[in-house]
Amino acid sequence: MQQIVDDIAAEMLSRPDRGKVATYIPQLACVDPAHFGISVVMEDGTSYNAGDATTPFSIQSISKMFTLTMALGKMGDAVWKRVGREPSGDPFNSIVQLEVEHGRPRNPFINAGAIAIADAIMMGHEPKETLAEILQFMRFLSDDDSVYIDEKVARSEQLTGDRNASLAHFMASFGHFKNPVDKVLGVYFHHCSLAMTCHQLAKAGAFLVSDGTSQLINSKVVGPQRARRINSLMLLCGHYDGSGEFAFRVGLPGKSGVGGGILAVAPGKASIAVWSPGLDVVGNSHLGTLALEQLAEKTGWSVFAK
Amino acid sequence: MQQIVDDIAAEMLSRPDRGKVATYIPQLACVDPAHFGISVVMEDGTSYNAGDATTPFSIQSISKMFTLTMALGKMGDAVWKRVGREPSGDPFNSIVQLEVEHGRPRNPFINAGAIAIADAIMMGHEPKETLAEILQFMRFLSDDDSVYIDEKVARSEQLTGDRNASLAHFMASFGHFKNPVDKVLGVYFHHCSLAMTCHQLAKAGAFLVSDGTSQLINSKVVGPQRARRINSLMLLCGHYDGSGEFAFRVGLPGKSGVGGGILAVAPGKASIAVWSPGLDVVGNSHLGTLALEQLAEKTGWSVFAK
Amino acid sequence: MQQIVDDIAAEMLSRPDRGKVATYIPQLACVDPAHFGISVVMEDGTSYNAGDATTPFSIQSISKMFTLTMALGKMGDAVWKRVGREPSGDPFNSIVQLEVEHGRPRNPFINAGAIAIADAIMMGHEPKETLAEILQFMRFLSDDDSVYIDEKVARSEQLTGDRNASLAHFMASFGHFKNPVDKVLGVYFHHCSLAMTCHQLAKAGAFLVSDGTSQLINSKVVGPQRARRINSLMLLCGHYDGSGEFAFRVGLPGKSGVGGGILAVAPGKASIAVWSPGLDVVGNSHLGTLALEQLAEKTGWSVFAK
Amino acid sequence: MQQIVDDIAAEMLSRPDRGKVATYIPQLACVDPAHFGISVVMEDGTSYNAGDATTPFSIQSISKMFTLTMALGKMGDAVWKRVGREPSGDPFNSIVQLEVEHGRPRNPFINAGAIAIADAIMMGHEPKETLAEILQFMRFLSDDDSVYIDEKVARSEQLTGDRNASLAHFMASFGHFKNPVDKVLGVYFHHCSLAMTCHQLAKAGAFLVSDGTSQLINSKVVGPQRARRINSLMLLCGHYDGSGEFAFRVGLPGKSGVGGGILAVAPGKASIAVWSPGLDVVGNSHLGTLALEQLAEKTGWSVFAK
Known part of the structure; x- marks a missing residue:
């Protein structure tokens, strides 16, 4: 396995086609596209890292899977009334669907859905408290207290966040919000600004490998059914308008972020995180996807294989 | 396993909530909603049947998975230029998406996509020849020469097929069609009118259980990668606008038809076909879905479990 | 007035910017873009012609105003159940709106609306009979028996008419049609293929100048209220997605066709027809619009002026 | 004329079908639906009032015609780069169209368009200054210093203004805004909260009757071409998704507001304001429209008549 990840990292670090770094958040635009990291955490906790696997990056939308997990823990199936x-x-930030479906986002992984989830997990608390809770959850899952929220990125998001503010006010206009729009956006922008390394992220996803119980932290995070369902949501909706493509090529549940990270899960096998800042046209990491495709091919990991 | 399918069939046959039989095709409207059948064909070919597992029904859109398989065999990846x-x-027969994406259907399982696939597999041949080829393929896969095309259903579809004619002419208006619209529609309406039993259908799906090679007929139908990709397409797009719901609840790739049938695949485990004519609001078999959900729960089969 | 139309014709015939001739109907694509004609028929019947005012051209969608007038005569306000x-x-041939509004076109001047009107005026008759009636109406209004239907254009439209066939089948799928789709399309393609000169067309529009009574043929064609309403429809919907632009620049009710003709009405003043085959991006005659804008400026004719 | 407006007012005050008062702004919801007022100001300044013609009401979207006039005065045709x-x-507050057309509203009378106009007229000034200018303009046009902005309504709009905030942030996300979103919304909510009587409103619209010069205040407000163009925009877009219906039934340019007011213009004849708080399904005054329809019938005023 170490050989496999080393080979993949070597190829990815040297390829000239690196996609385009997200530019709409200035703080993300200045990340060097030359980075590539990969971390594979096996079901038993063994890790294989290569490339920039221990460099923190902005996990962005990957955080949506974790806030969904928190929301399910707090509210159970009532979450599905909200999303x-x-x-x-549609693209990740489309507002058309919201209008057609009266302010209820189609899933928790498009921006509108994740903002609704942010509102749901606040439960009347202040952003500061909610963010402390999210941070604690991420540090617990990744077994690493160095996970942090990058305030510079959060501020940069807030300054350029008109599209997300539009989505939030739109949903609020249907009376769906329990907290003030600006506070909900504060929570959303900050959890998207979580900075983690591939290795931390792969560890944090370990509970989805083993039906909800992370062998790494020796803890049941969610029950088996919920773990499967989160995997199912990642497979169907984890890559925005490129979810079909990712399932087709990689065949594993995964969640991508515009920071260039992807967290993927091979049930019963491993949790995998890759990072390469350059994106493809639909906003998913170009080399990250390619790396996962190669890993899936070399290991035979696919939820669709016997 | 026999106990499991017997229990499921017993419950499903007795439940009062049976959904609503499709009415837009008169020949389907007269099917008795009391039917329920289930057939589980294990990887090694062992079969477990219960209820009306050997009563033929109209497989409708389930046929789209088989015509896609044929198209991939004939054209390889060139299929993806068409769909x-x-x-x-969107709903299965939406035309909005077609307009936005210039006549290229989003996937091969919505009506427009399947009509494009029908055009692709004709390759200049007459409908009669193409249909003979499809029928032969279905008989080969199910190892049963009694599979047939129900002409009454086909005629009924043609008489009420204005929406599909609209989709076909729309695509043709972009110059995408290689054959005359009415001939393509003839092929499409007829392959949707294939009559099969649950048992035949489960057998026909067996190649997807074992990476492309059906142990039942001892034959490699497609290669491993292609088998996985077909499974991936079924999981993401196999139940129209209810695909996310099916993946969430059942966790297996599957393809439904408005005749009330569903073919599901548990890779490495079994091919499963269920049939109950009553549909839910998005057009998938109400009790069929429930039966598969119970089967998945009882067996632990899920592509998302370890 | 003769001076005005002469000046306009002279300028338009010499301008290098001529727009682009419609290419989707092969028979229209071969029309020489150098043509320009203008005919002004005053309320009292006096005519002022210049340029190619007596050369027949394909009036295309301008015919929709006349078939609407016929439909209102036959069915009265029941027409508004259909459109x-x-x-x-939206563009003239959009199908999205049809889906949103369950097969009822927004107005009688988009293609779908005019096809629905064609179905309405057939009233169970054969295309041949309906077309004879339309032709008779046009000859009566223009006081000229040389008006004809160009069979070559009609055939060319039929051969390339997949988009319109799609619209028609789409509406038929809602059960809105009283006649077979192919017969309705036959009527539609043929009335769009009416060949008329600017002079004939301006005469045919004269009834809308004088509250429904054409002084030219000394005949009450429709009542005053209906005449105003037809004018209102032309002003709001007569130029597809460029209707606002035309009202803004010209300020007169008008109906355009992709053959490059425009019929405009200055109530109480004159009926005006212009023709120049080159179109702007939304499908209206580029120089025809400019000519009408100049005419409106020079005469002060505008429904919005005191 | 006095007889005509008296008759209309008498009928309208007594009719049981009064439409439904707008409820989404609490301050509007408490207006008594029993009101009806009408004011006709002839070209020469003579006035005919009946019913509640001198009771102030919230003019709401009618203000959009006046802010457009101001924007045209400040920027000329550069306005059309913004809208x-x-x-x-589409409905007045749809966001779908904005997404399709990259944040540029289709016209200045839908909410998004009017918000863009509010941004345009601010020109870097504070909301307070801009609002003072608007108020001054309205008092000048109506020749009445008692015109005021209802602060209670403005606050009520702001508190329930999530949909408009969504539209504004959406446009801002394309970089189209020159002023901070919250300040632009402040201007917009306040100018919509202008309180005027039918009589004041009819006087304020007088400049559109006479090619831009109000004989009432003896002042050229805009040039003839601009006056016609504003009339044209009102006719095509002044009643949201019911503009076609209004043009069809009334045949005059007009602008409605959800407060139940409508300002209509009969070029060369009169400026007319009606008010009845109950709305029809598309958000236009139910009895106000009916009253204008009757007035148009009795006077023969229609831009489409000879």
Whole structure:
């Protein structure tokens, strides 16, 4: 396995086609596209790292899977009153679908859905408290207290966050919000600004490998059914309008972020995190996807294989 | 396993909530909603049947998975020039998406996509020849020469097929069609009218259980990668606008039809076909889905479990 | 007035910017873009012609105003059950709106609306009979028996008419059609293929100048209220997605066709027809619009002026 | 004329069908639906009032015609870089069209368009200054210093203004805004809260009757071409998704507001304001429209008549 990840990292670090770094958040635009990291954490906790696996990056939308997990823990199936669980067939920040479906986002992984989840997990608390709780959850899952929220990125998001503010006010106009729009956006922008390394992220995803119980931290995070369902949501909706493509090519549940990270899960096998800042046209890491495709090919990992 | 399918069949046959039989095709409207059948064909070929497992029904859109398989065999990846592989986020017969994406259907399982696939597999041949080829393929896969095309259903579809004619002419208006619209529709309406039993259908799906090679007929139908990709397409797009729901609840790749049938695949485990004519609001078999959900729970089969 | 139309014709014939001739109907694509004609028929019947005012051209969608007039004569306000009377905000052949509004076109001047009107005026008759009636109406209004239907253009439209066939089948799928789709399309393609000169067309529009009574043929064609309403529909919907632009620049009710003709009405003043085959990006005659803008400026004709 | 307006007022005050008062702004919801007022100001300044013609009401979107006039005065045709001039075919607060057309509203009378106009007229000034200027303009046009902005309504709008905030942030996300979103919204909510009587409003619209010069205040407000163009925009877009209906039934340019007011213009004849708080399904005054329809019938005023 170490050989496999080393080979993949070597190829990815040397490829000239690196995609385009996200530019709409200035703080992300200045990240060097030359980075590539990969971390594979096996079900038993053994780790294989290569490339920039221990460099922190902005996990962005990957955080949505974790806030969904928190929301399910707090509210159970009542979460599905706030968001649906169908692929959207639209870009990540589309507002059209919201209008058609009266302010209920199609799934928790498009921006509108994740903002609704942020509102749901606040439960009347202040942003500061909610963010402390999120941070604690991420440090617990990754077994690493150095996970942090990058305030510079959060501020940069807030300054350029008109599209997300538009989505939030739109949902609020249907009376769906329990907290003030600006506070909900504060929580959202900050959890998207979580900085983690591939290795931390792969460890944090370990509970989805083993039906909800992370062998790494020796802890049941969610029950088996919920773990499967989160995997199912990642497979169907984890890569925005490129979810079909990712399932087709990689065949594993995964969640991507515009920071260039992808967390993927091979049930019963391993949790995998990759990072390469350059994105493809639909906003997913170009080399990250390619790396996962190669890993899936070399290991035979696929939820669709016998 | 026999106990499991017997229990499921007994419950499903007795439940009062049976969904609503599709009415837009008169020949389907007269099917008795009291039917329920289930057939589980294990990887090694062992079969477990219960209820109306040997009563033929109209497989309708389930046929789309088989015509896609044929198209991939004939054209390889050139198929993806004709159709995409993303979930649509729209009902099965929506035309809106077609307009936005210039006549290229989002995936091969919405009606427009399957009509494009029908055009692709004709390759200049007459409908009669193409249909003979499809029928032969279905008989080969199910190892049963009694599979047939129900002409009455086909005629009924043609008489009420204005929406599909609209989709076909729409695509043709972009110059995408290689054959005359009415001939393509003839092929499409007829392959949707294939009549099969649960048992035949489960056998026909067996190649997807074992990375492309059906142990039942001892034959490599497609290669491993292609088998996985077909499974991936079924999981993401196999139940129209209810694909996310099916993946969430059942956790297996599957393809449904408005005749009330569903073919599901548990890789490495079994091919499963269920049939109950009553549909839910998005057009998938109400009790069929429930039966598969119970089967998945009782067996632990899920592509998302360890 | 003769001086005005002469000046306009002279300028338009010499301008290098001529727009682009419609290419999707092969028979239209071969029309020489150098043509320009203008005919002004005053309320009292006096005519002023210049340029190619007596060369026949394909009136295309301008015919929709006349078939609407016929439909109102046959069915009265029941017409509005078939089509709406709001601007569409979409291109002339969009199908999206049809889906949203369950097969009822927004107005009688987009293609779908005109096809629905064609179905309405057939009233169970054969295409041949309906077309004879339309032709008779046009000859009566223009007081000229040389008006004809160009069979070559009609055939060319039929051969390339997949988009319109798609619209028609789409509406038929809602059960809105009283006649077979192919017969309705036959009527539609043929009335769009009416060949008329600017002079004939301006005469045919004269009834809208004088509250429904054409002084030219000394005949009450429609009542005053209906005449105003037809004018209102032309102003709001007569130029597809460029209707606002035309009202803004010209300020007169008008109906354009992709053959490059425009019929405009200055109530109480004159009926005006212009023709120049080159179109602007939304499909209206580029120089025809400019000519009408100049005419409106020079005469002060505008429904919005005191 | 006095007899005509008296008759209309008498009928309208007594009719039981009064539409439904707008409820989404609490301050508007408490207006008594029993009101009806009408004021006709002839070109020469003579006035005919009846019913509640001198009771102030919230003019709401009618103000958009006046802010557009101001914007044209400040920026000329550069206004059209910010907003289009086509009917929208969508409800007044739709966001779908904005997404399709990259944040440029279709016309200045839908909410998004008017918010963009509010941004345009601010020109870097504070809301307070801009609002003072608007108020001064309205008092000048109506020749009445008692016109005021209802602060209670403005606050009520701001508190329930999530949809408009969504539209504004959406446009801002394309970089189209020159002023901070919250300040632009402040201007917008306040100018919508202008309180005027039918009589004041009819006087304020007088400049559109006479090619831009109000004989009432003896002042050229805009040039003839601009006056016609504003009339044209009102006719095509002044009643949201009911503009076609209003043009069809009334035949005059007009602008409605959800406070139940409508300002209509009969060029060369009169400026007319009506008020009845109950709305029809698309958000236009139910009895106000009916009253204008009757007035148009009795006087023969229609831009479409000879």
